[in-house]
Amino acid sequence: MNGKAYIFDIKRNASEDGPGIRTTVFFKGCPLSCSWCQNPEGIAAGPSLSFRAELCHPEDCGLPCFKACNAKAISLADRSLRLDWERCDRCGRCAAVCSNHALEQVGQWLSVDELFYRVAIDKPFFDATGGGVTASGGECTMQMNFLHEFFKKLKAAGIRTAIETNGMFNFGRFARLLLPWLDLIYFDLKLIDEAASIRHTGHSNRAILDNLLRLNECAAVPVKVRIPLIPGITATDENLRGIAKFLREHRIKQVSALPYNPLWLDKLQRFGIDTEYRCGAFMSDAELERCIDSLQAC
Ligand code: SF4
Ligand code: SF4
Incomplete structure (x- = not known):
């Protein structure tokens, strides 16, 4: 920029x-x-994405990150969030909607x-x-x-x-x-x-x-x-x-x-x-x- x-x-x-x-x-x-x-x-x-599993509470938040991710890099397994880092393009859309700050765009x-x-x-x-x-x-x-x-x-x-x-x-x-x-x-x-x-x-x-x-x-x-x-x-x-x-x-x-x-x-x-x-x-x-x-x- x-x-x-x-x-x-x-x-x-x-x-x-x-x-x-x-x-x-x-x-x-x-x-x-x-x-x-x-x-x-x-x-x-470019940007990095940080995911802190200990702050993530999918049972409470309604999974807005899942809905925000166009790359289909987010899924749920055994009630825990799974991130497919290969698919993730670090766009930060998920971080913008995570009110628990479990996901954050760094940079x-x-x-x-x-x-x-x-x-x-x-x-x-x-x-x-x-x-x-x-x-x-x-x-x-x-x-x-x-x-x-x-x-x-x-x-x-x-x-x-x-x-x-x-x-x-x-x-x-x-x-x-x-x-x-x-x-x-x-x-x-x-x-x-x-x-x-x-x-x-x-x-x-x-x-x-x-x-x-x-x-x-x-x-x-x-x-x-x-x-x-x-x-x-x-x-x-x-x-x-x-x-x-x-x-x-x-x-x-x-x-x-x-x-x-x-x-x-x-x-x-x-x-x-x-x-x-x-x-x-x-x-x-x-x-x-x-x-x-x-x-x-x-
Ligand atoms: S990362 Fe954030 S928005 Fe996504 S399930 Fe966890 S707490 Fe909810
Ligand atoms: S940064 Fe973008 S591509 Fe990566 S998990 Fe979040 S919304 Fe999906």
Whole structure:
């Protein structure tokens, strides 16, 4: 939609996405499809449908969602609502008539002014704590023109900006449209081996590594590399040593590792998303220590 961005969440009072108190804006759409994605509802560029079975009471409501669904994706079995995700085109007609909010369409179009108004309300907290606004996703750089205008407006208002990116962007556009208005960049580095990257994220990592090196050379602001530790995928000795070697060779020093968090698994059923990766346990201290050792060994 012209001049608007598609956004699936705005998290106020966020503390993990940069210094101080922050508001994190989650933009929809991502070019990667990581099998462990923490925000799987952010991968699709268009709307998502959320279904919370625990809020659904078909015996009370008269099933307006069933009547609203032209795609015949809704049915009743054993007195429970069944959603055929293959048939569902995420049109949102069912969500509009569900007064129990069991069905909800996730994502909304916002203009720069509308989004600015939502986040600028916390400027006194940003100022008092050194915080600001972080753009995340999905991959927020997919909506680059909008981000350019949004960051410009934030900086004009004296609000600090940060970005979380998976590194899959057009470098020329990033350098021209975003870099001048950024205070901080978090750059996700997942896999060092190209074949593993294709297998687990759906894409080669060549452009990602190249963009990191170019940013490291020319960015005037901190570029902080973050490595998500995913058991059996990124948290292997081989991958971590390979990443460490790459970073050392290119004198990249600002690195942190993010321990695996399995809470995203709850979202799979809610959003009708399927993935083979299903590790349901938090990382133990010993596992985390092993990962740090692998990184430090190089
Ligand atoms: S999803 Fe909403 S409208 Fe549909 S049966 Fe459940 S409570 Fe009723
Ligand atoms: S969002 Fe899906 S289930 Fe709901 S009315 Fe549209 S097609 Fe039917």
